[in-house]
Amino acid sequence: MTLFDLALKNIRRNMKNYSLYIGSTIFSIIIYFTFVTLKYSEDISALAETSKQISGIMSASAFVLMIFVAIFIAYSNSFFMKKRKKEVALYSLLGVRKRSIGFMLFFENMVIGLFSLVVGIGLGFLLSRVLLTILMKLMGLDIVIGFAFSMNAVINTLIVFFIIFLFTSIQGYRVIYQFKLIDLFHAEKKGEELPKARIISALLGVVSLAAAYWLALQDLATSSIWRMLSLTMPIVIIALTVIGSALLFSSMLVYVLSVMKKNKRWAWKGLNLMTSSQLLYRIKGNTKTLTIIATLSATTITAGGAVFGIYYNADENIQAYTPYTFMWEGAPQEINPNIVEYVEAVHSKTVLIEQGTYEREYAVINQSTFEKLARNLDWSNIQVAQDGDVLMIDAFYDERWSQKIDSVIIEGAEYTVAKLYDKAVFNTSTVGASALVVTDQLYSKITADEKTYQAVQVKDYKNQLALSKKLAAKTENFSSATEDYRASIEASGALLFVGSFLGLVFLVATGSIIFFKMMTEAEEDKGKYTVLYKIGVSKREMKRTIRSQVGMIFALPLGLGLLHGAVALTAFSNLLMMDLLMPVLIWMLAYTLIYTIYYFITVRGFNKTVHLGGMEG
Amino acid sequence: MEPLLVVRNVEKIYGNSANTFKALENISFKIDHGEFVGVMGPSGAGKSTLLNVLATIDSPTNGDIFISNDNIAKMKEEALSDFRRDHLGFIFQDYNLLDSLTVRENILLPLAIAKKPAAVIQARVDTIARTFGISNLLDKYPYQISGGQKQRTAASRALVSNPKLIFADEPTGALDSKSATDLLESLSKMNVEHETTIMMVTHDAYAASFCRRILFIKDGQLLKEIFRGTKTRKEFFQMILVELAQLGGDVHDVI
Known part of the structure; x- marks a missing residue:
């Protein structure tokens, strides 16, 4: 042979x-x-x-x-x-x-x-x-x-x-x-000695994590630390997070477990003693793995959450700047009346307004047009411009960067800006992002040329590509939510796919690493469970201690990863001014769910290894 | 007086129908409360099988085993583990201590599992540790102490919950003669002073001479039993040697 x-x-x-x-x-x-x-x-x-x-x-x-x-x-x-x-x-x-x-x-x-x-x-x-x-x-x-x-x-x-x-x-x-x-x-x-907990490094871990979180949540625009560290900032945050996680596992948890183990009322009850000392060994020996898994999980959750958030918010993003399905300049076009939800002809005049050193172009509409448009978009706080007042609309307004304007001069007279809306009342790429709402009376006084726009809203706007193309060919200054949506989905869809694919791979890999680790340990622990069996611990109780041991090893890095991810995503959503709560929650739930499946598989494997090998003799 | 342990026609058969092996055959005996019984026999005689069956770690193929009034041969898995926890104690040749726990924690484990209050646990552990002379070792880990000390720890663990019956499987097998004598004297003392019932499997005649009664088994069958009665330990030791010689087998080489 x-x-x-x-x-x-x-x-x-x-x-x-x-x-x-x-x-x-x-x-x-x-x-x-x-x-x-x-x-x-x-x-x-x-x-x-x-x-x-x-x-x-x-x-x-x-x-x-x-x-x-x-x-x-x-x-x-x-x-x-x-x-x-x-x-x-x-x-x-x-x-x-x-x-x-x-x-x-x-x-x-x-x-x-x-x-x-x-x-x-x-x-x-x-x-x-x-x-x-x-x-x-x-x-x-x-x-x-x-x-x-x-x-x-x-x-x-x-x-x-x-x-x-x-x-x-x-x-x-x-x-x-x-x-x-x-x-x-x-x-x-x-003969391994039980790990000793050092309070200083435990505290250091908490401090560095807190510092990393604090830095991450600093406002990009106003924070002086960002200005100081600029591009090295993300590296500092990541380094602090990783160090913090490692210290948290190696010292903080060891400390907590030691304290728990010393508490006789808790520890000397059932198998708590066994659970806590096994975990002490396991956490100390596995600090590196746990830190890697927490970091990988955090990365996956953050990247996945961000990408999924963008994809999920594509709809909303479009709505923010292109609230009407189609808008163009000029005469009305023929559109199948069955699918049209709303049609409005918008008259507007363009004025130049001086703002400090430069002039800015504003589309001016009158109060009645504004009310019609805003009501159609379900705005709740529609204000009426009084004599001597104007309302300002600036879809790109961001209080962190934009300059706030209190008054404007139109036709030689000064008007107070009574209210600022930071969302678009019509498609920004057709009419422009900034607009002024004036009284009907003042509107008629403005001498600039009047332009007419058509704003159309149709049913099921995401699937009107053919109509959009037809209109685009026939009209001027055309904007289409359908087209914008498609472009956005195409880009973020690919991103989402790659993101979830890699996320899944990371997830499966981290899950498998824990699984392998626990199986090795189950092999080593066989003898212990045989002893427990012989001194009369019921199988139910043994299963319980295994569940909590395995559970802790799964839950700790997952929990920390989720926390890191939550902080990173909060920072991300602040930066982009997007509401990521729903998509991130969905993403985290999905992640946790798959992790939980791994947990059950591992517990089963652990039980099997421990029972089959040790119970005969 | 009602006997503590009654074994009636116990049989243990290994293997399937085509290829069976009778490890135990028609074994019957009784052990009274407060006895110190040794089980001897050549290798492969079925000593350990008998102990495992009595200790509820293995179940007999046929027959009944009563401890007090409970028939453990008919009990279910869950009930058995409760029974072991509440009524039985074990000492093994290789100590079987948990190396992640201190000596104290190892000893208190059975009490913790029985959910006894911490104060009671503390008191019991201190008492039993004094009996076995390991009071100063309580906060050490198993790898820091010697084999003899480990076995005394294991014995303390077996006895701490005041079980009805202690099973010892070659407890001196891995010990030097001094440690073995210490352990056996401690067990003997527990037996005399606290009327602890002990059943010990051994093939060491010296260890067996500490018992009050010895059962000899060979080829899965109960062959003979001898009593120490009023004899001294040394006389009993000689008696055991004579029996072993008559029994034949390979027991002799061990001595």
Whole structure:
């Protein structure tokens, strides 16, 4: 029997043990291949011609994905190798040469790699069809997807993964050479001291997190710190957040748990003692992993929330500057009366108003036109311009930057600005963003030429592309909410797709890392649960302590990630003046939900490992 | 007086129909309250199987086991773990201490699981630790103390909840002779002074000589029992050696 045969047999017989590792490699390949297929897809590249942004996003994301997938596979591989140390030791004890074992592991890993590549590319091909359809849907495009098998994608995937597998195989080979037989006999007998909590570093953690949050929530325009640090500010915030999270895990939680453990009334009840001391060990040993997971979660939540927010708000953004479906200058056009909701001819005069050193153009409308337009848009606080007053409308007004104007001079007389509206009463790109509302009487006095605009609102404005195109060809100074919406969805749809795709990958990967970690620990803890079983702890109680241990390990980084994300998104929404509450909540809920599924899978795996192995004897 | 433990026609069969192995065959005996009983026999005789079955860790294929008036052979999983918690104590060859807990925490675990108030726990732990001479070790971790101290910790844990019956599986197997003697004397003292009922599996004649009565099993069957009666420990030790010689098997090499 050749070594190659032995390696093959090894895999076939131990399929169950290998399935976790093979599963994660296949998963990585599917993800990567799908993404690369999309990148090379002709539909996408046709799109990319019109939008350089999309192709840029795709390439950058593919690179991030590659790095990520490499790390993930390396991680699964090291987990897998750890599990097999005993097997290797046994071979070694029986006198098989290290070189032979090393070759065997090398072959084995390569066989697994090949197998995963075939399966992964096959499944990835199918998945990419589905995802491409979703992508097109999100971008609001009605393109029938061709059944093209991208050779470029296959070659790209093959090369990337061949290198990754070669690397992990060499890693496996190296493990054998570093391995000493004596390690096997001492592997289990480690005496770790319980971590001591240092109050100073615990406080430092809280302080640096608070500082990071405070900085992030500073107003970009007014804060002197922003002016001082300018572009290094984000780096400072991120660094403080990461350091804060790490300290929080390593000291703060250790401190809290130690205090809880010392409280006899709580700790000496049921398995609380066991739960808290297990967690103490686990958190201390896993600070790095927990910090990485919290940071990754925060990144995913923030990026995903922001992108989803923009996508979700596309409608609202359009409405803010283009409240009417169509608007143009000139005579009315014929539109199917069944779909028209509102038509209004708007008369307006243009005046130049001096503001300090420069002049600004305002469209002037009279009170009755304003009232009609505003009422149609369901404005609640429609004010009436009195004699000597005007109302000002400035859709781009932002109190942080814009200058507030108290009075204007029209036709030589001064009028007080009685009210400022910071939203558009008509489409800004046809009429302009700034307007003045004057009394009907004053309007008639203004000598400037009068222009007539048509404002039309139709049903189901998002799907009136044909009508929009027809009108655009016939009219002057045309603006269309339909067109704006489509453009916005196209850009943010691609962003959303890439964002959720990467988000999902990060999510699955972080979930899997915790899963792997907990499974290793379950293996180590087997003995403990056997002892508990023998001294009469019921299975129900054991399950409860496992649930709370695993739950804490999942909840802590998730909670911190959510908190980081919430702060970052608050800062983001302040900056863009967008209400992100709903989309962010939806996004966070989805994230938490998938995490919860992982939690249940892990608890099940933990229970299984602990019970099956330990209860017979 | 009602016996504490009654074992009636217990049988344990391993394997499926095609390939069965009888680990225990038709075993019946009784243990009264306050007894210190040893179980001896060659390797593979079924000592550990018997202990596991009695300790509710394993269930018998046939037969009944009554502890007080409860038939543990017929109990359900959940009831069994409560029963173990409330009435049984265990000492194992490899101590089975939890290394993330201090000596004190290891000892109080059974009381914590039984949801006893903290003040009661404190008092009981202090008392039992004094009995086994480990009062000064209470705040140490298992990896900081010696094997003998670990086994005394394990014994304290087994006894802290005042169980009806203590099961000890080769408790001196991993100890040097001094530590073994210390442990056995402590157990003996508990047996005499507090009438703690102990059942100990061992194949060490020296350890067995601390018992009041010894059951010999071979090939899954109860062969014989001998009583110490009024004999000294040394005389009893000689008696055990004679029995073991008659029993044959590989027990001799261990001594």
